[in-house]
Amino acid sequence: MGTPGAGKGTQAKLLAGRFGACHISTGDVLREAVRGGSPLGLEAKRYMEQGLLVPDDVVIGIVAERLDAADCQGGFLLDGFPRTVAQAKALDALLARRGQPLGGVLLIALPREAALERLAGRRVCDRCGGQLVQRGDDREETVRHRMEVYARETAPVLEHYRAAGLLREIDGTGSREDVFRRVAAGV
Ligand code: ADP
Numbered sequence: 240m241g242t243p244g245a246g247k248g249t250q251a252k253l254l255a256g257r258f259g260a261c262h263i264s265t266g267d268v269l270r271e272a273v274r275g276g277s278p279l280g281l282e283a284k285r286y287m288e289q290g291l292l293v294p295d296d297v298v299i300g301i302v303a304e305r306l307d308a309a310d311c312q313g314g315f316l317l318d319g320f321p322r323t324v325a326q327a328k329a330l331d332a333l334l335a336r337r338g339q340p341l342g343g344v345l346l347i348a349l350p351r352e353a354a355l356e357r358l359a360g361r362r363v364c365d366r367c368g369g370q371l372v373q374r375g376d377d378r379e380e381t382v383r384h385r386m387e388v389y390a391r392e393t394a395p396v397l398e399h400y401r402a403a404g405l406l407r408e409i410d411g412t413g414s415r416e417d418v419f420r421r422v423a424a425g426v
Contacts, residue, residue, distance in 0.1 A: 240397060241347035243385040244354030245411050246418055250347060251318035253419050254426070261311040264318040265298050268305070270374075287376055290384030292322060292392060299329045306337065322393045327400070344400040345422060349411035351386065358382050 241247045248264060255262035269287060272280035286293045302320055305311060321327040334340055361377050400406040409421050
């Protein structure tokens, strides 16, 4: 878990690689669907380009399907999900049915200003200062919406996991290697 720009996707990839777990990123699945132009993609696009959340039943369906895949039977890592309390409750029910409780929830904590700076950095090349091919939802206006949605919808999910004794907070400042050392030590 973590705000947009906190480094969830980067750390999730490193962590899944280190432990051989499958990496389930709802953002990646949705972006892939948008690129492919499927009915799911067409629906998701309307929300994503505004920085809004895709409806709960859509993302819950995606996660349920991925959990059944052969590569996820030895362990899995969720990235970008759950993002609402309803998603967290649906996940609890899904995992209880499967007899696979969550081992832990990592929160990558990064001050808002630092996260905004990183997201702005995804827009401009460090070498020439030119515009990069950017993720459509990294535009300034959309980033602001994503931050607001995080505070309103996703921050309460942290309380859900804190109450369950599962939440571990990791300092997200510094290089990706610095953060990964802390992440790997925390699992
Ligand atoms: P970030 O965490 O940097 O905002 P993600 O790649 O995780 O990026 O998500 C990008 C977008 O995909 C979100 O702004 C949202 O529109 C959609 N999305 C991803 N995961 C979920 C989810 N669990 N619930 C609803 N929408 C989601």
